[in-house]
Amino acid sequence: MFELPSGAEIQGIIASLKASVGFFIPEIYLSVLFMLLIVIDLVAKGRKNNLLSITTLLGLAGSTIFIYQQHSLPAGELFFGMYVLDEFALFFKYFFVLSGILAVIVTMADEQFDREVKSIGEYYALIVAMVIGMIMMASSADLLMIFLSMELVSFTGYLLAGYFKRNSRSSEAALKYLVYGAVSSGLMVYGFSLIYGITAQTNLIKISLELAAHGSDSLVMILATLVVLAGFGYKIGAVPFHFWSPDVYEGAPTPITAYLSVASKAAGFALLMRFFYIAIPHGGLPPEDKLGLDWVSLLMLLSVASMIYGNVVALWQKNVKRLLAYSSIAHAGYILLGIIVMSDLGTQATLLYLLSYFLMNFGAFYVVILIANKTGNENLEDYRGLGIKMPLAGAALTVFLISLVGLPPTVGFIGKLYIFSALLAKGSLYLGLALVGIMTSVISLYYYMLIPLNMFLRESKKPDEKSMKLDLAPQIFMTVLMILTLVFGIYFAPLSDFAKYSSAMFGITLH
Amino acid sequence: MLSLIVFLPIIAGLVILAVPSSQKQIIRIVSLLAALAQGVLAVLIWRGYDPALPGITAGPGGSPLGSFQFVEKVPWISLHLGGFGSLNIEYFLGVDGISITMVILTALVSAIGVLSSWTIQKQVKGYFILYNLLASAMMGCFVALDFFLFYVFWEIMLLPMYFLIGIWGGPNREYAAIKFFLYTLFGSVFMLLVMIGLYFSVTDPVTGQHTFSLVAMATQTNFNIPGAIFAPENHLWRQIAFIVLFVGFAIKVPMFPFHTWLPDAHVEAPTPISVILAGVLLKLGTYGMIRINFPLFPEVFHASMYVIGIFGAINIIYGAFCALAQQDLKKMVAYSSISHMGYVLLGLSAGNSEGMVGALYQMFNHGTITAMLFLLVGVIYDRAHTRQIDKFGGLASYMPVYAAVVTVAWFASLGLPGLSGFISEALVFVGAFSSETTRPIAMVSVLGIVFGVAYLLWSLQRMFLGKRKADAAYDLEIGTDGHEHIHFHDWKGKLDLDGRELAMLVPLVLITIFLGIYPMPVLGMLTSSINKLVQVLSPVVMSQM
Structure with missing residues (x-):
């Protein structure tokens, strides 16, 4: 029987909502920015609309002020346990806003947009919407909220992947992304329903309390984790939920490829950590009656396979682009290693790896776009001899790729160092995983080096009629990214401290 | 001082970055100046070095001071990592007896390499930037006393080497470059895992915290974390770590069966890079064994001495056999390198002072002698554009100076008494014979000397003695003075060695002869460190743990 709440209860709800709103300012600000961008698009029509991109850039940059103010707020749950504010969420807020900014910068450099689309229109608004969605993903503490925020990210992602309407590959990418996305969200929701069926709770902490108090049927729990993983695995692009990613990454506009491969993947990881660490911290099972298959083992399989x-x-x-798509699948595997460890150091390593991946992957895609502006495509064949024609771009791309391999003195090496340290700190337990990671990174050297190989070691077959000179602004931006990749490879204390600070979830630390 | 000698080439590289690429001569001169300054610093370090201090492990009180010299120790990264204490990485440089000879060798070979690079015409700017990066990284490896720092320098070497072989190399350079890169990376990534494991197993006696310091790791009592992966009672993991590290370094040496990258890399690499590769890079493999592999896991070293010895013997004999079969002069020299690095392994496996001193002296001598050999191969290749031994004959009468230098180098390489190679090989054999475990191996290895004489003398005979062959790489013409002269098809320069070539070769010849007669300048620096190392490795010390 449903009873109407009493006046006092309603008063209480309103007071609680009012109190929570104070903790929700960055999200509100970004929503206003989203609407503002739509209005600007209506008012100021234009083919190449610098007003829109500049507004997006400034708007996103402005949001960091509001996020920064949240450092002083106490960590805790908001909106009746739907939403949380903690250091972990703050980390991802910065991460996604910066990704948004980089996506805008990368888009501004991409000349394919001039050719493919009449108006840039709602493109930037969608990027901002995706930032909001991802921020909410990283801050969700409730199954319903997780689903809503994830769908927000997915829908904007489908639209952005297919933004080149007249380009059949772009449309194909969007359709594939949509079909796979729909299936995996469906599976995930099914998993949620199973968990709700077991625990009668939707809040992550309450689920965990319920599981600890009453236990659960292990078979149902395994099924639930498996199908929930399908949803998360789709977002992070791990094997065997990766089938969409090569085609989508190849077909989507390159800035969106970079954006999806870094930000959307990171959002998936944030959610995965939040969900598994909080809701089912030990696979949902007491150690003695594990069937040998809990979520840690599942993640191990995923990680090794990826x-x-x-x-x-x-x-x-x-x-x-396709090569980098497969590389991003592999990197999902490396990042999963940090989650599997289930330790403070592991969480820190995961966050650090995400930061390093952010720098090097955006850097690599940025140079790929600059080169595609000149050559018109992303074929490896057409990279022949480019190192001589554009030495700076060649050097920068080489640095980013070396970082992706994980060689010092680059930030990618630090990420790998932390991941492997976290594994080995557990003694010889996870050594097998570390070995797989090490061996596959040697393999990765071969294909990453194919790009510098073509750029520097081979001569171009085609006569060069066009000037290959880059504009000043992209050159500066590329150099900045390259120097950051190198500097953080030599002096990584700030990154490590930030990751350490951010590894607190709900004030829960793992041991 | 050490920082300066390490980073001088990188500074030169940054200067070159600012020079427009058309100013080739300025770029070369900047590199040469940096290399010469490095040489001056190496001499200063050599003069200021006190051979009485042993190095290897920490001095009194667990501090590296009083044991290592020219120490520079600055905290580089210091982070708190929650439950695992903290991450401490130090910028820690220093030299002892086993590194100072390598520092001098590196400075010498780098300078000669710059001179040898004078003839590079393609993309001079890029070449010298990469060359200087390589020179810095090599020097850094020899003076780094923090494992993390060592690892960083070790890996930084790979990329410049890849491009130097890949862009400026011969026809099959893509294959050779990526093969080199993959082989060495394969070895070093495992080193990364061992490095992390060691970090969690060792504490610094001074601070009580985990450390990457190789000095602290070389004292077994610092492995005092119970249950850590490389704790003394974890025999299995310590054995695995030893093998993994050994393979990582053995790939660099290169030891049979990991040697196949070397002939490819050498044949494709331009002359200066071959010189650097054979003169310095190969030494990093054996240096790593002496600095890291053996002192950190002494009991495993003891158990595996004869295995290392057997691999050394295989290297010596197999390398010599392969060299005997080569038609390409450069390939022959490359295989001779494999053979000669076998002596180093054999000397190390003896585990006594004579053998180890011999091994280290052999590293220095091999550096100077092989540098000479590759330079000489380069000289003839520049002129004839071929290295096929059969395409020459009777060169001695037309290029007498060249023939004389070749003779000295070849004889030094085969170990003629009076030249430096003899003393080190003799010491290696004295050491190997005096140790019970390696005596039978040493007996077999002596055969290697015979084959060494065979391939060296045979090639000398085919190239320099007799008469010009019908299909030779040069034409014979009667000069205006009535004498016979030879003429290479498109060689405009001097027929015999020119000034630049002499400037590279004469110092090496002098060093070879001088150290063959009076080896004490090098041996004197080595002995106290080697005695300390032998003590660290001896089972008596270990049983006291």
Whole structure:
């Protein structure tokens, strides 16, 4: 029987909502920015609309002020346990806003937009919407909220992937992304319903309390984790939920490829950590009656499969965007290693790896776009001899790729160092995983080096009629990214401290 | 001082970055100046070095001071990591007896390499930037006393080497470059895992915290974390770590069966890079064994001495056999390198002072002698554009100076008494014979000397003695003075060695002869460190743990 709440209860709800709103300012600000961008698009029509991009850039940059103010707020749950504010969420807020900014900068450099689309229109608004969605993903503490925020990110993602309407590959990418996305969200929701059926709760902490108090049927729990993982695995692009990613990454506009491969993937990881660490911290089972298959073991399988599959299949790729797509599958595997460890150091390593991946992957895609502006495509063949024609771009791309391999003195090496340290700190337990990681990164050297190989070691077959000179602004931006990649490879204390600070979830620390 | 000698080439590289690429001569001169300054610093370090201090492990009180010299120790990264204490990485440089000879060798070979690079015409700017990066990284490896720092320098070497072989190399350079890169990376990534494991197993006696310091790791009592992966009672993991590290370094040496990258890399690499590769890079493999592999896991070293010895013997004999079969002069020299690095392994496996001193002296001598060999191969290749031994004959009468230098180098390489190679090989054999475990191996290895003489003398005979062959790489013409002269098809320069070539070769010849007669300048620096190392490795010390 449903009873109407009393006046006092309603008063209480309103007071609680009012109190929570104070903790929700960055999200509100970004929503206003989103609407503002739509209005600007209506008012100021234009083919190449600098007003829109500049507004987006400034708007996103402005949001960091509001996020910064949240450092002083106490960590805790908001909106009746739907939403949380903690250091972990703050980390991802910065991460996604910066990703948004970089996506805008990268888009501004991409000349394909001039050719493919009449008006840039709602493109930037969608990027901002995706930032909001991802921020909410990283801050969700409730199954319903997780689903809503994830769908927000997915829908904006489908639209952005297919933004080149007249380009059949872009449309194909959007359709594939949509079909796979729909299936995996469906599976995930099914998993949620199972968990709700077991625990009668939707809040992550309450689920965990319920599981600890009453236990659960292990078979149902395994089924639930498996199908929930399908949803998360789709977002992070891990094997075997990766089938969409090579085609989508190849077909989507390159800035969106970079954005999806970094930000959307990171959002998936944030959610995965939040969900598994908080809701089912020990696989949902007491150690004695595990069937030998809990979520940690599942993640191990995913991780090993991703590292091997991504790195091996990348060896045969002839298109640079596709090559980077497979590399991003492999990197999902490396990042999963940090989550599997289930320790403070592991969480820190995961966050650090995400930061390093952010720098090097955006850097690599940025140079790929600059090169595509001149050559018109991303074929490995057409990279021949480019190192001599554009030495700075060649050097920068080489640095980013070396960082993706994980060689010092680059930030990618620090990420790998932390991941492997976290594994080995547990003694010889996870050494097998570390070995797989090490071996596959040697394999990855081969395909990453195919790009510098073509750029520097081979001569161009075509006569060069066009000027290959880059504009000043992209050159500066590329150099900045390259220097950051190197500097953080030598002096990584700030990154590590930030990751350490951010590894607190709900004030829960793992041991 | 050490920082300066390490980073001088990188500074030169940054200067070159600012020079427009058309100013080739300025770029070369900047590199040469940096290399010469490095040489001056190496001499200063050599003069200021006190051979009485042993190095290897920490001095009194667990501090590296009083044991290592020219120490520079600055905290680089210091982070708190929650439950695992903290991450401490130090910028820690210093030299002892086993590194100072390598520092001098590196400075010498780098300078000669710059001179040898004078003839590079393609993308001079890029070449010298990469060359200087390589020179810095090599020097850094020899003076780094923090494992993390060592690892960083070790890996930084790979990329410049890849491009130097890949862009400026011969026809099959892509294959050779990526093969080199993959092989060495394969070895070093495992080193990364061992490095992390060691960090969690060792504490610094001074601070009580985990450390990457190789000095602290070389004292077994610092492995005092119970249950850590490389704790003394974890025999299995310590054995695995030893093998993994050994393979990582053995790939660099290169030891049979990991040697196949070397002939490819050498044949494709331009002359200066071959010189650097054979003169310095190979030494990093054996240096790593002496600095890291053996002192950190002494009991495993003891158990595996004869295995290392057997691999050394295989290297010596197999390398010599392969060299005997080569038609390409450069390939022959490359295989001779494999053979000669076998002596180093054999000397190390003896585990006594004579053998170890011999091994280290052999590293220095091999550096100077092989540098000479590759330079000489380069000289003839520049002129004839071929390295096929059969395409020459009777060169001695037309290029007498060249023939004389070749003779000295070849004889030094085969170990003629009076030249430096003899003393080190003799010491290696004295050491190997005096140790019970390696005596039978040493007996077999002596055969290697015979084959060494065979391939060296045979090639000398085919190239320099007799008469010009019908299909030779040069034409014979009667000069205006009535004498016979030879003429290389498109060689405009001097027929015999020119000034630049002499400037590279004469110092090496002098060093070879001088150290063959009076080896004490090098041996004197080595002995106290080697005695300390032998003590660290001896089972008596270990049983006291």
